[in-house]
Amino acid sequence: MAIPMMQDGTFPIPGFVYETACRQGDVYAADCPTRQLLDRVGDKWSVLILLLLGEESMRFNAMRRRIAGVSQKMLSQTLRSLERDGLVDRVVTPTMPVEVTYSITSMGSELIDALTMMMRWAEQRMPAVAQAQARFDARCDEPGAVRRP
């Protein structure tokens, strides 16, 4: 069984180190690295930003124009945490006005492959998902429909 992580991110057993938790191999444990990745992937813009930078390096406002619906605040915030994670590089050219270019790191580009697979699945399958949703909703509207046993 995996060792439960405290709310502050530490572990209740002295001498317990992160690598130990990693090697437990239980993806469903609260302290598993997958949870941390899911937290990052879970936010609204990280994946889109990574995919974009996977295609080409870009300046801040160019990204802002490219990704429909992203606010200045969220783009800035998400880029910063991706930079902190070592997935994105940030280069400042001190011209006037300044030029800031973002690019993906080698570690980040490793993740791109998996993300691209997900997106390809989405492009192929989302129409089918929409159909499934319609069928499900139709079933729920039927007279004798009950879910609870």
Add this chain to the structure above:
Amino acid sequence: MAIPMMQDGTFPIPGFVYETACRQGDVYAADCPTRQLLDRVGDKWSVLILLLLGEESMRFNAMRRRIAGVSQKMLSQTLRSLERDGLVDRVVTPTMPVEVTYSITSMGSELIDALTMMMRWAEQRMPAVAQAQARFDARCDEPGAVRRP
């Protein structure tokens, strides 16, 4: 430019069909199928549930015990929306008390491959990410550290 989708999921142009939007090919458009997938993948439990059912079919409380930290409410809610999406099957055996078994659909299992790649990356790379975070935070604590140009 991509055509904006209305809030009810329809499109403002008569005769416009979903497939047209799909083929626009702009992942960064607000109406792209990728956004819908990201919404699902974005929530806290969907991916873990899919991965678990990708391994084996399971009953409700077995899943609850297996996935550390998931509440009854969220497990129920997430399973229901995955079922609605056509990614998960729900079979009720009318014994006493009832037995409800969840399994992954064929469409769902197609997604598993991509998700598994992501998780493998996480297991390999999250320690490196943690190091990158530590370095980043250390840089920010340096005296002359400024971010804004």
Add this chain to the structure above:
DNA sequence: CAGCATCCATGACGATACTG
């Protein structure tokens, strides 16, 4: 151009209690 600071609404989520 490339941000930061602040306010605020929404909704995701957890805890708890109850049911067939």
Add this chain to the structure above:
DNA sequence: CAGTATCGTCATGGATGCTG
């Protein structure tokens, strides 16, 4: 066992205004 119902919280993220 397998859920539903309700309530409270807290974080996410959008809108706005300002800066070097």
